[in-house]
Amino acid sequence: MEGLTVFTEMLAAEVLKTTPTKNKAALREAKRGILDYLASALAGREDAGVLKLLHAIEAEGGHPVAALIGQNKRANRRQAALVNGFMGHALDYDDVHSDVRGHPSSVILPALFALAAGREISGKQFLDTYIIGVEVMARLGQAFGTISYLQGWHNTSLLGGVSATFAGARLLGFTVAETQNAVGIAASQAAGLRVQFGTEMKPLHAGLAAQQAVQSIELTQQGFLGSAAALDTTSGYLAAYGGQEISEATRKALLENWGDSWRIATPGLWFKLFPFCSAALHGADAARQLAKLQLPVENIANIAIIFPPDGDAALIHKHPVTGEQGRFSIEYVVALALLGQAYTLEKFEAKAISDQAQQLMKVMSRKYDVHHLPDSQAIPKGRFTIIRIAMADGTVHTREVSVPIGSPGMPLTDAELEAKWQDAAPDKNNLEKVPATIRVLEKSSLNDLMALL
Amino acid sequence: MEGLTVFTEMLAAEVLKTTPTKNKAALREAKRGILDYLASALAGREDAGVLKLLHAIEAEGGHPVAALIGQNKRANRRQAALVNGFMGHALDYDDVHSDVRGHPSSVILPALFALAAGREISGKQFLDTYIIGVEVMARLGQAFGTISYLQGWHNTSLLGGVSATFAGARLLGFTVAETQNAVGIAASQAAGLRVQFGTEMKPLHAGLAAQQAVQSIELTQQGFLGSAAALDTTSGYLAAYGGQEISEATRKALLENWGDSWRIATPGLWFKLFPFCSAALHGADAARQLAKLQLPVENIANIAIIFPPDGDAALIHKHPVTGEQGRFSIEYVVALALLGQAYTLEKFEAKAISDQAQQLMKVMSRKYDVHHLPDSQAIPKGRFTIIRIAMADGTVHTREVSVPIGSPGMPLTDAELEAKWQDAAPDKNNLEKVPATIRVLEKSSLNDLMALL
The missing domain is CATH 1.10.4100.10 (2-methylcitrate dehydratase PrpD)
Structure with a gap:
């Protein structure tokens, strides 16, 4: 030079x-x-x-x-x-x-x-x-x-x-x-x-x-x-x-x-x-971990989805009606996982969301935690999503993800x-x-x- | 509303x-x-x-x-x-x-x-x-x-x-x-x-x-x-x-x-x-007023062209070689006027500038005046161009323009x-x-x- x-x-x-x-x-x-x-x-x-x-x-x-x-x-x-x-x-x-x-x-x-x-x-x-x-x-x-x-x-x-x-x-x-x-x-x-x-x-x-x-x-x-x-x-x-x-x-x-x-x-x-907004990917991974517990959804009392402040800014649909809106809805993404449904492309098309998913979304609410410290490899920096499921019998199940699958800290395999x-x-x-x-x-x-x- | x-x-x-x-x-x-x-x-x-x-x-x-x-x-x-x-x-x-x-x-x-x-x-x-x-x-x-x-x-x-x-x-x-x-x-x-x-x-x-x-x-x-x-x-x-x-x-x-x-x-x-940069229009009008005096150009000792600071920023060619460059040259614009030549389109084409104009441009210099106050209708606000011609015999001719022909303060006629x-x-x-x-x-x-x- x-x-x-x-x-x-x-x-x-x-x-x-x-x-x-x-x-x-x-x-x-x-x-x-x-x-x-x-x-x-x-x-x-x-x-x-x-x-x-x-x-x-x-x-x-x-x-x-x-x-x-x-x-x-x-x-x-x-x-x-x-x-x-x-x-x-x-x-x-x-x-x-x-x-x-x-x-x-x-x-x-x-x-x-x-x-x-x-x-x-x-x-x-x-x-x-x-x-x-x-x-x-x-x-x-x-x-x-x-x-x-x-x-x-x-x-x-x-x-x-x-x-x-x-x-x-x-x-x-x-x-x-x-x-x-x-x-x-x-x-x-x-x-x-x-x-x-x-x-x-x-x-x-x-x-x-x-x-x-x-x-x-x-x-x-x-x-x-x-x-x-x-x-x-x-x-x-x-x-x-x-x-x-x-x-x-x-x-x-x-x-x-x-x-x-x-x-x-x-x-x-x-x-x-998965074909939805990257701001929902952390929550999707947490929800899929919880799905392995095979919780009976009818026994869920409520679900808290916890972000850092503004961590959900891109997720503009809290009450999505179609799968297309569901691309920007953490509620829909979490519901699908807990219902044992895969994130296929057709789940995010401009078609009505199932009644089952709508029912489950009703017990969800978003919360924000200023003090929580995420993983140092979090992407974007400082991001996390915690999903806390409270069952009707008082049991609580919690999972947190800061480094979603596919991000550099947890890369996709070639397969x-x-x-x-x-x-x-x-x-x-x-x-x-x-x-x-x-x-x-x-x-x-x-x-x-x-x-x- | x-x-x-x-x-x-x-x-x-x-x-x-x-x-x-x-x-x-x-x-x-x-x-x-x-x-x-x-x-x-x-x-x-x-x-x-x-x-x-x-x-x-x-x-x-x-x-x-x-x-x-x-x-x-x-x-x-x-x-x-x-x-x-x-x-x-x-x-x-x-x-x-x-x-x-x-x-x-x-x-x-x-x-x-x-x-x-x-x-x-x-x-x-x-x-x-x-x-x-x-x-x-x-x-x-x-x-x-x-x-x-x-x-x-x-x-x-x-x-x-x-x-x-x-x-x-x-x-x-x-x-x-x-x-x-x-x-x-x-x-x-x-x-x-x-x-x-x-x-x-x-x-x-x-x-x-x-x-x-x-x-x-x-x-x-x-x-x-x-x-x-x-x-x-x-x-x-x-x-x-x-x-x-x-x-x-x-x-x-x-x-x-x-x-x-x-x-x-x-x-x-x-x-x-005229088909050149608007920053040269004030000077063009001043030069055309001076041209009416029919000064013999061979008797001109020097020409000062005076702007407010940065008033000539768009006029990037002090030594133009072609008429096209002359569109961004106050020197060329002033030279043409004093030589009695009209601002026709072909004067601003990509052809060599005449020797006569080149000679005249050599006696010109740009100066800046921080204190001078222009006309309140000046366009843009605060803009002026003064042309001061010093003849070999010591005579000085000066013209100033703040409101060029064609601008709202001095509109073109329909003709x-x-x-x-x-x-x-x-x-x-x-x-x-x-x-x-x-x-x-x-x-x-x-x-x-x-x-x-």
């Missing part, structure tokens, strides 16, 4: 020159990330929002060059990034990264798939690019800290478009100058408000960010000129969204120890086993991840082919995988 | 119910605004960036339903909004509004033209809608004050997408709920960084904002659901970009005296007579505005037809005008 003074240029230089697939842990997690994204997108393929987006892009028209996952349709690159990004995040079933405070793969992978369509890209190049995209997004997340989130933005899109653009530039072999230019175009489109949580716009943020990355790359290919220093200066991206206090020192920290380890593996992606894929995949012919192709992706062409989408 | 508690809903209700064309001053300025936008866009039709955008949308494909102004081509609505927005602002020749601190018409009109394509819209409905779009944008600009600008954003796009979406909802007869939804989708895409000033991205901000408005309207038409309260709450648009201090009181002020007068007329749009149109229009058959059609637009169909674009 000697001699370079523009931070945007320094970061672009790192992004273009490193090959993280040399790192075995990063390579393994990248493959798992691709399978998890495809499972999440396929699980969301019939979400109501997908159909609306398909109508919208049909009205627009466009050259059909890039696949819409699970739709047996193609669209132009920009549209494919939009729809595939939405689908990945539609059910809140896709991966999370604690440094990002958001969802990396549903932005980065749809952008990369769209840009790769119809081109010869090696599996290794694709994997390197994806790992680097997650790296940039996690480092940007660390740079912003909680500032951007508290100010009102959704990190998935705020960081995702810029990160996916860095990755896209690397995928297509851009020069450093072209990369700076594309990132500048993307930085000038960074957006996405948290006020959208609980609406279809939340998952669309992933699609919009992926779309911005594709458009920024394509405009750069046409020679369209933007700022080469969009991550620098007091009127740039970091200063505008992170506050003017984002200093030169913070920028340098973004580059420190680049390549020593990769954030896709350390701390790692958090894969979800669990493949089971998630198998639950979601519509084409039973591909049940084995897709995981098998991903397993050797670094030795093959990306087209071997894209042909199966 | 009684009974309503959601600000986004209250603003949507006002937007949908008022008919500002009843106000004669507003109606007149709206017609002038349309002619000025068309002149600015046609003047920019051969800008290098336009060709790059045309290549990009050709690669995307799309149903050709909406006209690209001056291109004899059509594209889908989203693409037309993008290109027509860029073209309007390409030369920095389009209107400015002091409350907006940016360019309203190059966002609002391209979005409205794109949405109107192929539909039956009355001229009156179009004019009402445009006036309301400018009204919302100016009021949002007042709400943000200087906060968003200082933090790093470009108001043209930051406010433009949301304002054009309010207008688009009105144009197509949306309900209040649909309007809230569309505005929510647009608010979650608001962006555009000032770091782009001096690049092709600056005018593209206008195009991107117009594109966001079209996409937000079209997604709403497909039933896609976003937040209905995006201008409310601490995680909404006003709080995120304007700081959490944007309070309930500020929101109420946004609605105060709605319809008493219209900001498109009071204070009014600032139309530019001057039509001359701007005639200079820009490529099709000499339309020289008369377009202004004549606009003159009676409130009594005719918008298609009468659109057929001429």
Whole structure:
């Protein structure tokens, strides 16, 4: 980096020159990330929002060059990034990264798939690019800290478009100058408000960010000129969204120890086993432990669900009517477990919740504990959920979870991840082919995988 | 507004119910605004960036339903909004509004033209809608004050997408709920960084904002659901970009005296007579006054150009080589005037600057005066430019301008505005037809005008 003074240029230089697939842990997690994204997108393929987006892009028209996952349709690159990004995040079933405070793969992978369509890209190049995209997004997340989130933005899109653009530039072999230019175009489109949580716009943020990355790359290919220093200066991206206090020192920290380890593996992606809001995953694990006791539900007097203050902010439905609302309801998630019912996709569709579950939800209440100290590996930091069941005879059963299954402190096994894929995949012919192709992706062409989408 | 508690809903209700064309001053300025936008866009039709955008949308494909102004081509609505927005602002020749601190018409009109394509819209409905779009944008600009600008954003796009979406909802007869939804989708895409000033991205901000408005309207038409309260709450648009201090009181002020007068007329749009950065317009007027003295340029010893501190921040070229760079050079603008040369479009193209102008620029220097007090009607507030010419014989000639021609304190006559149109229009058959059609637009169909674009 000697001699370079523009931070945007320094970061672009790192992004273009490193090959993280040399790192075995990063390579393994990248493959798992691709399978998890495809499972999440396929699980969301019939979400109501997908159909609306398909109508919208049909009205627009466009050259059909890039696949819409699970739709047996193609669209132009920009549209494919939009729809595939939405689908990945539609059910809140896709991966999370604690440094990002958001969802990396549903932005980065749809952008990369769209840009790769119809081109010869090696599996290794694709994997390197994806790992680097997650790296940039996690480092940007660390740079912003909680500032951007508290100010009102959704990190998935705020960081995702810029990160996916860095990755896209690397995928297509851009020069450093072209990369700076594309990132500048993307930085000038960074957006996405948290006020959208609980609406279809939340998952669309992933699609919009992926779309911005594709458009920024394509405009750069046409020679369209933007700022080469969009991550620098007091009127740039970091200063505008992170506050003017984002200093030169913070920028340098973004580059420190680049390549020593990769954030896709350390701390790692958090894969979800169940298709509902991550804020309910702790409670789901606690409830499933309690379910093993096979308590007769008719003898339950009451159930307390205890969070740290605001730990349930994302769980906006206390009295859900449909399975879709149940994605944001700890009550529904706990009820299903105690009734011995598995968290299958169809349990979270827009259909009425069973009377049995409604009855059980009536004895539940949420409580908050300011003083309780969770596990030091808790994710997010300081989070816990305690479920306390009081039986009619006075017996009390309690379970607490701070580190849910699938999070870096308790990672999914490869078998669990493949089971998630198998639950979601519509084409039973591909049940084995897709995981098998991903397993050797670094030795093959990306087209071997894209042909199966 | 009684009974309503959601600000986004209250603003949507006002937007949908008022008919500002009843106000004669507003109606007149709206017609002038349309002619000025068309002149600015046609003047920019051969800008290098336009060709790059045309290549990009050709690669995307799309149903050709909406006209690209001056291109004899059509594209889908989203693409037309993008290109027509860029073209309007390409030369920095389009209107400015002091409350907006940016360019309203190059966002609002391209979005409205794109949405109107192929539909039956009355001229009156179009004019009402445009006036309301400018009204919302100016009021949002007042709400943000200087906060968003200082933090790093470009108001043209930051406010433009949301304002054009309010207008688009009105144009197509949306309900209040649909309007809230569309505005929510647009608010979650608001962006555009000032770091782009001096690049092709600056005018593209206008195009991107117009594109966001079209996409937000079209997604709403497909039933896609976003937040209905995006201008409310601490995680909404006003709080995120304007700081959490944007309070309930500020929101109420946004609605105060709605319809008493219209900001498109009071204070009014600032139309530019010349195709260069508005920061050079004061100096241009001062130089043209001095040119009337017909000073022999070979006898000029030196020229001081005096601004308030930072008053020349946008004028980034002190030593321009091409006419295109000269758009951001007070030296070039002053040189042309003193050489008796008119500010025609071709003087600001990407061609070498004459030796004569280069010679004259060598005797110029910029100075700053902290203490000087400008005219109270100065635009922007506190701005002035003084040109002081010292002749070889010791004589000194000085002129000062705070209120440039075209700004609300010194508005263009209709004849001057039509001359701007005639200079820009490529099709000499339309020289008369377009202004004549606009003159009676409130009594005719918008298609009468659109057929001429």
